[in-house]
Amino acid sequence: MRAPRMKMPVVLTQRADFLAAAKARRQGTSGFLLQARHRSDDGPVRVGFTCSKKIGNAVMRNRAKRRLREIARLGLLEHARPGWDYVLVGRPGATISRDFADLQQDLTTALSRIHK
RNA sequence: GCGGAGGGCCGGAUGACCGCGUGGCAAGGCAGUAAUGCAAUGCCGCGAGGAAAGUCCGGACUCCAUGAGGCGACGGUGCCGGGUAACGCCCGGCGGGGGCAACCCCAGGGAAAGCGCCACAGAGAACAGACCGCCCCGGUCUGCCGGGGUAAGGGUGAAACGGUGGGGUAAGAGCCCACCGGGGGGCUGGCAACAGCGCCCGCAUGGCAAGCCCCACCGGGAGCAAUGCCGAAUAGGGACCGCGCGCGAAGCAAUUCGCAGGGCCGCCUUGCCCCAGCAGGUCCGGGUAGGCAGCUAGAUCCGGUCGGCAACGGCCGGGCCAGAGGAAUGGUCAUCCGCCUUGAAGCAAUUCAGGGUGACAGAAUCCGGCUUACAGGCCCUCCGCGCAG
């Protein structure tokens, strides 16, 4: 086993993967919205990020996406399951202004709820 | 000190831990037909802006089109001179307007080339015209009526066919005179826009060209998803080989003859030519997904010096300054800085402690401009008023 480095999982790039994840399970938190889909294979964990124009201008969208990417890097692999795709959707206002530690807690609770 | 005008600059700072993109060097691993990619180690370096924004102009660079010239159409620009690769940008002048001033603003060519419009009000809105007035003549029932003169006054309007004053007259009128305004041609200064001076003309023709238009000048089209290279899978195209050849007849067979079908730009006639089916193999060309190049050294930045009022240009020295691609430049913390707020001390300036907050905003081929957004702060020059000297 490799040392437990905090490492980024594979990032989704195809539009079809996002649409499939949006149609499957979803779990809302006060910081963001989590969408997830169990693929039929046992491949690696994949993750994607969505920040629409509702969040604000380009600076706001970038900041929201970076915060979501950071909490995914720090805590996703500990609670994720192989073969799943996860999509984190930013929320207007909350994703940027919410305290970072609370945002990390949101991810762990959302992951435990979405798996049951 | 108070108030104001113009110009330039900064756009939080430092550090720690974790993380991202990219370049170079070192040593290799894996995947793929290939181009190339993927994961990962060590060291060194770099990593958003003044607007990166809006996409309003101008270019560079690629591809397409194009023999040259002229004319027309369409679009744009619009005082003069200069700067620039170019511009609708910038600088310096000129003219007009505003402000006590510093200074600011102006799409600022042509209205005797032509067409069109000028609502309502008003008598009349553009080859003038008489509603009320004023004056003269005639009539009269003494209320006024008719004819003529007049553009000074009233009234309307955004605008009424020069303005003010005097003379003159029945009342008036550039009818005459002075000044102002206007037009024409002349001289002087200036590269020019234009300005100044004196002469002539009593004055003849309002506004709108961001209405059509006229004049002068400029403009081929598309855009880095341009374009070039490498190129799977699937379908389709072409060449060759192989098997095979619509129906009937003859023949052991190769083959020969007859009769049909389809195509060759709408129809008919004639002539010529071509095509037929597949389940296969080899090769070729184009090319999608994908990948790479284009992709960052340039009308470049900084300093000095020279020319120029300036925009800017020449020369010398130094520097290398993001290159992503579902798109890196981030997260957390501490201290300092600025701002807001609460509490305490103090007459006050202020000090201490706690909390909150950090403007507008994110490169996407690259430059030169314009426009718009912006917390807070710094510097320089100038003007008016007040005070002191």
Add this chain to the structure above:
RNA sequence: CGGGGCGUAGCGCAGCCUGGUAGCGCGACGGUUUUGGGUACCGUAGGUCGGAAGUUCGAAUCUUCUCGCCCCGA
């Protein structure tokens, strides 16, 4: 990157080119008809014309800048 369109009363739209009065339908409100409601009829109110400058005597209309929304092509 390039091109095009829209913004007018609560809603959907005319008016703009060719500048002077902002109008239509639905809806709202009030009244009549009805025992009541609906329907029908009559009447009424309601608009900074997305925003800001400019041209003009005068701007929803013309010009420039700006904000928001939508669509198309490579």
